[in-house]
Amino acid sequence: MAASGENVQLLGIVGSPFVCRVQIALKLKGVEYEFVEQTLGQKSELLLKYNPVHKKVPVLAHNEKPIAESLVILEYIDETWKSNPILPSEPYQRAMARFWSKFIDDKVVDTTWKSVFTVEEEEREKRIEELSEALQFLENELKDKFFGGEEFGFVDIAAVFVAFYVPLFQEIAGLHLFTAEKFPKLYDWSQDFLNHPVVKESLPPRDPLFAFFKGRYESLTASK
Structure with a gap:
């Protein structure tokens, strides 16, 4: 679970399979987060700020430090919140x-x-x-x-x-x-x-x- 004082945001679009991946991982880990919904076909200022390279969702912002690309985000979640590991240890x-x-x-x-x-x-x-x-x-x-x-x-x-x-x-x-x-x-x-x-x-x-x-x-x- 996100510790007190931690700020976790997920920039996403409802229905995106890549956003869904991140939501499953956060739910499994018990991490509380704010879902910042984006509009299909529009790039919000926050999205452009957090993901200027690909300009797409999902983006996970942990204490305002953004991580993009769903598989990269999954690894970050697993390394940051240790309960219910999703990657094998070997x-x-x-x-x-x-x-x-x-x-x-x-x-x-x-x-x-x-x-x-x-x-x-x-x-x-x-x-x-x-x-x-x-x-x-x-x-x-x-x-x-x-x-x-x-x-x-x-x-x-x-x-x-x-x-x-x-x-x-x-x-x-x-x-x-x-x-x-x-x-x-x-x-x-x-x-x-x-x-x-x-x-x-x-x-x-x-x-x-x-x-x-x-x-x-x-x-x-x-x-x-």
Whole structure:
């Protein structure tokens, strides 16, 4: 929990998977913070001051010292507040956790977006194939209830995109990619993760998010 006199702010947008990661970690650690909501498409003065390089959320400001990029923020949170560690203590396992978290950003997040919001059919099919391959790698990597073992950890938090956002996007686009039949271990993991009390309380409301992206998808497909 944030000690007396500590000032913790999270600059974010409700519905962002990257902001959601940080909220899960803060909730798990019991850190009290102020959520400074940003407006989509607008850069507040505070955001530009705290993250002049990328000019995007999330930004965690701890006693007015800003940290940007969600995976970097997760590591900072873990090193600053020691309860409920999210990174493994053993160096090799820590390195693997960083590897798979970056894999999710590089191979799942962007590919999911392009497999749904790409007009060109051939490009879309290629992205769907890449996403399926990436999900298979995660399926093979999952050895326990969570990527972190019996309790969720760094990779699980990074993979909130897989658990919450991939099913949302595939429903919007009518895809049948991330299913219990194709990825049984990963699917069971997603249900356990989403139903964990800490995660459940940190997730954005699904319905407005679904409506927002459904609108974007329909306007894209209407322009084909």
